[in-house]
Every structure is written in structure tokens, then in C-alpha cells.
Amino acid sequence: MKLLASTTLALASLLVTTQAFAERPDFSKTAAARADYRFADNPVAKQNQVPLSSSRHDFSKTTAANSEYHFIDNSPADETELEPRTTQHDFSRTEAARKQS
Template sequence: MKLLTSLTLSAVLVFASTFALAEKPDFSKTAAAKASYDFSKNKPATGNQLMKPSTRHDFSKTAAASSDYQFSKNTPAKLYKVNLPSTQHDFSKTSSLKQGC
């Protein structure tokens, strides 16, 4: 029992001390926080730079770009009928009008 208690207390102390001693960085004390800091003098970052992806797609590499592809064999798209709701409402058919309210 004493062993379990001592292990529990030591575990609590380890976890409590790491959180208590952990110091949050105060970036307001850095050189870049000063109003006189000149960001234009910073060196550009090197390595691990992400390249901007191209917004253009090369359709010449698709299956449909080959001369053997037959568009007539494509299955036609399903057509859906969309019923747009009416913007006007016939209030003469409401139950409150029939009750005389």
C-alpha cells in the first residue's frame, strides 16, 4: 500500500511540476515586437517552400484526349426537374381567414 501511495504521489508531483514550471513565451519582449523593427531586413526563408499549384489542368493526358475515344459511347446525364417554390401565397385559403379571425 505504501508503494502504491508513493508511486501515486511521485506521479502527481512530476505532472504538477512540469505544468507549474512550464513557462509561456512572452513575445512582447522580442526584438520584432518593437515598433522600430524593420521586417524588410529579414532574410527570406529557405527550404521547405511550398510551390503554388497550377490552376490549369492538362486535358491532353486524359482518356478522352486520345483519338480512339468515342464520345458517343458515354452514358447520357440524368436530367432532373427542379420545382421552384412560388413567391406568392394565397391567403384566401388559410384556415384563419375561414374562421373569421
């Protein structure tokens, strides 16, 4: 039993040691690390290509595409009054600020 335990321990330490001292690649020495490298010149990976959609909408079949359609007959859109936007936020009104006081 002691032989089995010591053999297992020796194998485990050997595996851990080789992984710890394995040489890590230095990517700063690759061609892509140069400042003048152009990533746009890389060949495209085929598995990353997104298929083009075949369900394109044909706007020539809409009602507005008819030569007799009059846009002036459209009902006007409801005009809504928008509040002016500000760039500053009042953090004193937040829930976290209320919990502190």
C-alpha cells in the first residue's frame, strides 16, 4: 500500500511540476505584435461567417410604392412636447442616497 501511495504521489508531483515550469508563449514576439501590423489583411475564418438573410423585404410591393399614392393624404403624426434633456443627474434623489440619511 505504501508503494502505491508513494508512486501516486510521485506521478502527481511530476505532473504538477511540468505544468508549473512549462514555457509560456511570448506573444510580443509575434508578427501581430508589431505596430504596423494590419489585422484587416488577415484571411477570414469560414466558420465565423454570418449567413446573409434571404428574407429581404420588397418595398416595391407596398402601398406607398404605387405611382398613384399621395403622401399628402397621410394623417399628420401627433406632436408631443419633449422635455429638454439635461446632462446633470441629481444623485441626492436616488434610493441609495435616501438609505444613507
